[in-house]
Amino acid sequence: MTDPRYTSLVATLPSTVPFVGPETQERARGKAFEARLGANENIFGPSPKAIAAFRDAVDGIWMYGDPENHDLRHALADFHGVGVANIMVGEGIDGLLGYLTRMLIEPGDTVVTSAGAYPTFNFHVAGYGGRVEAIPYREDHEDLTALIARAKDRDAKLIYFANPDNPMGTWHSGDSIAAQLDDIPDGCLLILDEAYVELAPEGTAANYQIEHPKVIRMRTFSKAYGLAGARVGYAMGAKGLIQSFDKIRNHFGMNRASQAAALAALQDQEWLAGTVAKVASARRHIADIAKSHGMTSLPSATNFVAIDTGRDGAYAKSLVTALADQGVFIRMPFVAPQNRCIRISCGPEDKLALFEKALARVL
Amino acid sequence: MTDPRYTSLVATLPSTVPFVGPETQERARGKAFEARLGANENIFGPSPKAIAAFRDAVDGIWMYGDPENHDLRHALADFHGVGVANIMVGEGIDGLLGYLTRMLIEPGDTVVTSAGAYPTFNFHVAGYGGRVEAIPYREDHEDLTALIARAKDRDAKLIYFANPDNPMGTWHSGDSIAAQLDDIPDGCLLILDEAYVELAPEGTAANYQIEHPKVIRMRTFSKAYGLAGARVGYAMGAKGLIQSFDKIRNHFGMNRASQAAALAALQDQEWLAGTVAKVASARRHIADIAKSHGMTSLPSATNFVAIDTGRDGAYAKSLVTALADQGVFIRMPFVAPQNRCIRISCGPEDKLALFEKALARVL
Known part of the structure; x- marks a missing residue:
């Protein structure tokens, strides 16, 4: 008995996925992240x-x-x-x-x-x-x-x-x-x-x-x-x-x-305006955290901030991994030279405080 | 300036849709259906x-x-x-x-x-x-x-x-x-x-x-x-x-x-068992309604019943349209000879009563 006949295109595609979700990482580590700051989600939540x-x-x-x-x-x-x-x-x-x-x-x-x-x-x-x-x-x-x-x-x-x-x-x-x-x-x-x-x-x-x-x-x-x-x-x-x-x-x-x-x-739209203000404030907070560790951050028009580690992709990756071990989920760019950065989603003060604390411990 | 270059396949596809939704019909008639019995939805609702x-x-x-x-x-x-x-x-x-x-x-x-x-x-x-x-x-x-x-x-x-x-x-x-x-x-x-x-x-x-x-x-x-x-x-x-x-x-x-x-x-699964019982009862009710108008209904293993109008697709269609005018949304098979039937989703007594009343008025 033969398998189904896939199209010639599908037969050649890899079973890769675009992203691994944070839940997958949480299952691997056996507990939930304390701060989920990696998927550019809006932690301030909807209206x-x-x-x-x-x-x-x-x-x-x-x-x-x-x-x-x-x-x-x-x-x-x-x-x-x-x-x-x-x-x-x-x-x-x-x-x-x-x-x-x-x-x-x-x-x-x-x-x-x-x-x-x-x-x-x-x-x-x-x-x-x-x-x-x-x-x-x-x-x-x-x-x-x-x-x-x-x-x-x-x-x-x-x-x-x-x-x-x-x-x-x-x-x-x-x-x-x-x-x-x-x-x-x-x-x-x-x-x-x-x-x-x-x-x-x-x-x-x-x-x-x-x-x-x-x-x-x-x-x-x-x-x-x-x-x-x-x-x-x-x-x-x-x-x-x-x-x-x-x-x-x-x-x-x-x-x-x-x-x-x-x-x-x-x-x-009033709630949206409030979110925009909260995100702007969180961007400043993330930039301050970066600065306090001698790192620069890129100006951002989004709900995340790319922090320039000043080093290379391997170093940035080590930070992402170490922060995950500390319960803080972040991501980073895939390609050089952007992969010198780590990417932090905006969020409320308490979540950024967890990031700040974890980063200090890691560095 | 030219349009985007569609694939040769997509360029030949019609912009038809598989189904028109009941909401589209409701907008056309200017009011909601009183009984929505056409989309094989489960009106008894989820657990x-x-x-x-x-x-x-x-x-x-x-x-x-x-x-x-x-x-x-x-x-x-x-x-x-x-x-x-x-x-x-x-x-x-x-x-x-x-x-x-x-x-x-x-x-x-x-x-x-x-x-x-x-x-x-x-x-x-x-x-x-x-x-x-x-x-x-x-x-x-x-x-x-x-x-x-x-x-x-x-x-x-x-x-x-x-x-x-x-x-x-x-x-x-x-x-x-x-x-x-x-x-x-x-x-x-x-x-x-x-x-x-x-x-x-x-x-x-x-x-x-x-x-x-x-x-x-x-x-x-x-x-x-x-x-x-x-x-x-x-x-x-x-x-x-x-x-x-x-x-x-x-x-x-x-x-x-x-x-x-x-x-x-x-x-x-307890709720599911309850649903199964309610659906079985509603099937019998729909069959009784059909019978009371001299129509037969097909035995059903689903949450809908096909009622055989005993006539043709044009007649069944006229019933679907007339019932819609009475505020009762139902559907019917597309192809002869199945299109001699009308198809009624199972639902609570009050919804089936609306169908019964509308059908009596229409026939």
């Missing part, structure tokens, strides 16, 4: 109104969610001043990146990204047989000019560009991005991943016509809105592109309670 | 322990869910007496069917299913360029012998077979299925969709070695467990096949609260 909406929705959890995500999409359209047809809601940006890659990439196609940028995007590209061209960061910033130039050179179908960036936390002005959109070659689409943009300085979000055929923008409720576990992201772009998701997406894939929670979170 | 677990989990909803679904998979492995490596958890059976299709089907490959069976599977197959061969029902039952014969004839990679069946509610004994597994041709995999099996008579679930290379079985928390809106399904099969999901799945796609709710639901 109490989002929590209430999530709880209330459980009464209807016997029902499938609305496959059109009607209410959330309408609220998002109003909020952003775009048409409902310009918005697609999905199972986090991860889910939407998967759908988008499937729509555009077939074996042999090229995408361009930054070396050490979001690995889940690379996972999706590999999963559809695409080739990844990776451009180095320029002074710890993603380099849009170089990404576009390489896309031209290699006839790429997709460019992935996060602003603000993960894992470094750096950012570009929205104006500088908008000014480059027309340089994107024909037949190439820019994925503008703005997962952290609500936490960035005014002017970081790029301003351009929503029907621009060269760009799709990704947003999420997982970061500033504090709903990572609810899996709600959205894409904004030209109607034709957005409508194409309907050809392939898991129409009944959205959690009903998550739809309600995201809507309530969006409607509580 | 109070599952509800409590879901509510409690909201405190941790700022965290991503465990990408390994460790706790739920271990509980399922214990429950079914199989290895943890034999179980994959995913975003409902819909999500798992999508992953599985992606793993096996590329343009030109053939799958075999029953004419009028689950359309979301056909949607996934079309989405990966597969060809669907549809076998007629035999006396309102899916016909595994004919499915296997066609798979042999057309060198199919996949057979889709639901037991119990949707939309007719009919079933085969597990023994009759197990006896046919070795007839499945080499290089072909049987998807045994047991979404409703907890509601079926003893002996409906097929018994076979979990490492059997010709079959993968799908289960869900959406039906008997009453958690449709939480999106949790699971697949059980040979380790190699199950592990292959890791090559392509959305590793962080699971809702954290849903993971907890599914675990609690599984652990409350």
Whole structure:
């Protein structure tokens, strides 16, 4: 008896995973982390109104969610001043990146990204047989000019560009991005991943016509809105592109309670403003901790801070491991020279105090 | 400026959707249905322990869910007496069917299913360029012998077979299925969709070695467990096949609260037994309603009943439409001769009373 016949592509894929979750590490060490500061989650949590909406929705959890995500999409359209047809809601940006890659990439196609940028995007590209061209960061910033130039050179179908960036936390002005959109070659689409943009300085979000055929923008409720576990992201772009998701997406894939929670979170912009202030304060605290140990930290437009250890990737890795042993979960960039840094998620004072104490012990 | 370059496959796909949701109909009619009896949801709802677990989990909803679904998979492995490596958890059976299709089907490959069976599977197959061969029902039952014969004839990679069946509610004994597994041709995999099996008579679930290379079985928390809106399904099969999901799945796609709710639901088998009894009683009630109007109903092993209108698809459709106008949402099979029936989900007495009243008015 033979095994199932996998596609030639799937047969060649490795069973690797984009990230190992903190729970896996906790099971290995036999106890929970005391401070979970590694996954860029928002430890300040979601709006109490989002929590209430999530709880209330459980009464209807016997029902499938609305496959059109009607209410959330309408609220998002109003909020952003775009048409409902310009918005697609999905199972986090991860889910939407998967759908988008499937729509555009077939074996042999090229995408361009930054070396050490979001690995889940690379996972999706590999999963559809695409080739990844990776451009180095320029002074710890993603380099849009170089990404576009390489896309031209290699006839790429997709460019992935996060602003603000993960894992470094750096950012570009929205104006500088908008000014480059027309340089994107024909037949190439820019994925503008703005997962952290609500936490960035005014002017970081790029301003351009929503029907621009060269760009799709990704947003999420997982970061500033504090709903990572609810899996709600959205894409904004030209109607034709957005409508194409309907050809392939898991129409009944959205959690009903998550739809309600995201809507309530969006409607509580006052809570969001409070989160932005708390995150800014936590960024300063993390920078101070770094400084007190003679390390510098990178300016951040996100809910995490990259601390420059001043040494190499092996050293940074030893810190990540030693901190985990102390009960503090953090992560670090994958690729040199960014991997000289460790990456700390923002959180309340008590969690940062645990990090501070553990770091002092480790150093 | 040109549009993005879609894959040749995606460019040819229609923007159709597998199902229109009841919410879409409610928006069109300007008010909610009074009885939602069309989507095979479990109106009796989930275990109070599952509800409590879901509510409690909201405190941790700022965290991503465990990408390994460790706790739920271990509980399922214990429950079914199989290895943890034999179980994959995913975003409902819909999500798992999508992953599985992606793993096996590329343009030109053939799958075999029953004419009028689950359309979301056909949607996934079309989405990966597969060809669907549809076998007629035999006396309102899916016909595994004919499915296997066609798979042999057309060198199919996949057979889709639901037991119990949707939309007719009919079933085969597990023994009759197990006896046919070795007839499945080499290089072909049987998807045994047991979404409703907890509601079926003893002996409906097929018994076979979990490492059997010709079959993968799908289960869900959406039906008997009453958690449709939480999106949790699971697949059980040979380790190699199950592990292959890791090559392509959305590793962080699971809702954290849903993971907890599914675990609690599984652990409350007493509630499940109560649901099974309530559903059996509701099936009898629906059959009585049918009988009182001179219609027969099909014996059902699911949480819905197909009522034979004794006329044709156009007539059944007119009933579905007229009942919707009366505030009662039901559905019907898509394909003749099954489309002579209307399909009513089980529910509490008050909802069935609304159906009864509306049906009397309509007829």
